Amino acid sequence: MKTTAHVPTPATSPMPAHKYRAFLDTNPISLPDRRWPDRRITRAPRWLSTDLRDGNQALIEPMDPARKRAMFDLLVRMGYKEIEIGFPAASQTDFDFVRSLVETDAVPQDVTVSVLTQSRADLIQRTVEAVVGFPRATVHLYNATSPLFRRLVFRADRAQTVDLAVSGTREVIAQAEKILDDDTVFGLEYSPEIFVDTELDFALEVCESVMDVWEPGEGREIVLNLPATVERATPNVYADQIEWMSRHLSHREHIALSVHPHNDRGTGVATAELAVLAGADRVEGCLLGQGERTGNVDLVTLGLNLFSQGVDPGIDFSDIDAVRRTVEHCTSMPTPPRTPYVGDLVFTSFSGSHQDAIKKGFSARKKAVAEAGSEDDVIWELPYLPIDPHDVGRSYEAVVRVNSQSGKGGVAYLMSTVHHLELPRRLQIEFSRIVQRHTDSFGGEIDADKLWTIFADEYLPTSAAEGLTPWGRFELGATKVSSHGDDEHVDLHAILRDHGEPVEIDAEGSGPIDAFVGALGQFGVDVRVLDYSEHAMSQGRDALAASYVEAAVDGQIVWGVGIDPSIARATYKAVISAVNRALRAR
Numbered sequence: 001m002k003t004t005a006h007v008p009t010p011a012t013s014p015m016p017a018h019k020y021r022a023f024l025d026t027n028p029i030s031l032p033d034r035r036w037p038d039r040r041i042t043r044a045p046r047w048l049s050t051d052l053r054d055g056n057q058a059l060i061e062p063m064d065p066a067r068k069r070a071m072f073d074l075l076v077r078m079g080y081k082e083i084e085i086g087f088p089a090a091s092q093t094d095f096d097f098v099r100s101l102v103e104t105d106a107v108p109q110d111v112t113v114s115v116l117t118q119s120r121a122d123l124i125q126r127t128v129e130a131v132v133g134f135p136r137a138t139v140h141l142y143n144a145t146s147p148l149f150r151r152l153v154f155r156a157d158r159a160q161t162v163d164l165a166v167s168g169t170r171e172v173i174a175q176a177e178k179i180l181d182d183d184t185v186f187g188l189e190y191s192p193e194i195f196v197d198t199e200l201d202f203a204l205e206v207c208e209s210v211m212d213v214w215e216p217g218e219g220r221e222i223v224l225n226l227p228a229t230v231e232r233a234t235p236n237v238y239a240d241q242i243e244w245m246s247r248h249l250s251h252r253e254h255i256a257l258s259v260h261p262h263n264d265r266g267t268g269v270a271t272a273e274l275a276v277l278a279g280a281d282r283v284e285g286c287l288l289g290q291g292e293r294t295g296n297v298d299l300v301t302l303g304l305n306l307f308s309q310g311v312d313p314g315i316d317f318s319d320i321d322a323v324r325r326t327v328e329h330c331t332s333m334p335t336p337p338r339t340p341y342v343g344d345l346v347f348t349s350f351s352g353s354h355q356d357a358i359k360k361g362f363s364a365r366k367k368a369v370a371e372a373g374s375e376d377d378v379i380w381e382l383p384y385l386p387i388d389p390h391d392v393g394r395s396y397e398a399v400v401r402v403n404s405q406s407g408k409g410g411v412a413y414l415m416s417t418v419h420h421l422e423l424p425r426r427l428q429i430e431f432s433r434i435v436q437r438h439t440d441s442f443g444g445e446i447d448a449d450k451l452w453t454i455f456a457d458e459y460l461p462t463s464a465a466e467g468l469t470p471w472g473r474f475e476l477g478a479t480k481v482s483s484h485g486d487d488e489h490v491d492l493h494a495i496l497r498d499h500g501e502p503v504e505i506d507a508e509g510s511g512p513i514d515a516f517v518g519a520l521g522q523f524g525v526d527v528r529v530l531d532y533s534e535h536a537m538s539q540g541r542d543a544l545a546a547s548y549v550e551a552a553v554d555g556q557i558v559w560g561v562g563i564d565p566s567i568a569r570a571t572y573k574a575v576i577s578a579v580n581r582a583l584r585a586r
């Protein structure tokens, strides 16, 4: 054989790439001594859920008050301590919902609610009115600061843009002083919207100007939120921007440096994680990545990514399906099956080598847990499963699913976990070929019920699964074994049905199996048992035993399986199963 390295010529496409510019050409950043790449995340950042604001403003059908309340209660139950509950100046409905939370005492003392407003005096007054009576409330003020927005939307220069932020901050303080009493712990969050596209020195200038008015200090934090309003570059670029800001901001110890990634490039999670490495103290996002366009960063993925590294996310994800159900109910958005940690398929392996590794992983874990005495004392190390599905309330049932890509490991796993049969290795190989023939012929998935039907049809009496047509020459009737009294020989009396006709047999042997196999010689069938194993299928009085026999039947090697409350009868059945299969194969 001749091998040549084939180097494809660089591809060109009809895509109008010349229409676009590299982000770094217009927004350069130089941070050669960046420190974030060498850091590790060892504790969770502060989280803010904006499901009720950024998440809600992006829905085809925004949440009605009942759905908003269901979402709010879910967020509180999960443990979120900072929740953006809306844009109360947007409409009477939004305002009323915010009021309903305080009027029904729905907000725990340790939860800070926040409300968003543009930097417009009329909106700010209405916004502050909305938070009267809350135990802890933050007004979140924003204005866009990037050159494009300055030019296009606001027709404002840098100084006018700073003025908008500063006047808004003054208005927030004035209204809070006028309207709120001392029962409300009041805070300010400021966002230079479109931060990623804003010149860094200007973003810094705007934030410093806002801080000059707010005067952060001991017990007077400011949240400075630097949004990736539209994700426009690789996550490392955002990390550089965040580290640069973190290094240059004054009053750093009194700032909660916050990030608010969106997911336009599909890298919202990476963007948030690198930003935390770069110094962000706080992350804003939505459950399951709801939000404008491709969504806000997904708080579930972020939290469970930390969890998978042994870091407590500070959020309860132990019933992930309940979280998903509520989010789907509130947003009317489906959850794609591949959504990290939550989708239907994310803990499922279809392919053979994955299933084999998972099956071996579970066996090793079972042993390690038995030795250690508790699940919690054994580090999770399961191939292809970054976290234990049980930790998020999922069962192991869907971990392995069988289709044409599956091998013996997956088939054996389902037979063991669902049907309590520990198939010997060579039987696994034989049976998985039978399953493969089914998937080749009919396609699709073989679920555990279907697998049982195939297994029963192949190895067990047809009564073991519904809807099967009986087949096989022999069937076992009553059996009786008596001892010779010398412990070395037994007498077997059995009734077999041969082609449906009852036949009595009497045989002697060194043990029941030997006697039974010898008796089959009377029917002209030569059987030699090559391998044999058995196990109890369940415990208790009605426990069943499973027997597996590998036999040479007239020279042909086949497996047989028997299930019966008596181990001896399970074994006779296994021999008959092997014989019937061998005769059918002829």
Ligand SMILES: CC(=O)SCCNC(=O)CCNC(=O)[C@H](O)C(C)(C)COP(=O)(O)OP(=O)(O)OC[C@H]1O[C@@H](n2cnc3c(N)ncnc32)[C@H](O)[C@@H]1OP(=O)(O)O
Pocket: 054, 057, 087, 089, 090, 091, 116, 117, 118, 119, 120, 123, 142, 143, 144, 153, 154, 164, 193, 229, 292
């Ligand atoms: C990135 C984000 O997600 S930011 C949050 C965005 N969310 C929302 O907008 C949802 C809620 N908003 C609304 O319902 C409406 O915008 C309202 C009710 C608040 C205001 O409505 P309107 O008064 O009709 O104004 P409209 O929405 O058209 O806003 C545009 C005006 O606000 C100005 N504006 C926009 N953002 C800001 C801001 N942050 N600060 C000050 N002014 C702003 C615009 O320049 C524009 O001014 P112009 O009319 O002089 O050109």
Ligand SMILES: CC(C)C(=O)C(=O)O
Pocket: 054, 142, 191, 193, 194, 225, 227, 228, 229, 230, 260, 262
């Ligand atoms: C208001 C800000 C934080 C925002 O939602 C964004 O920039 O995406």
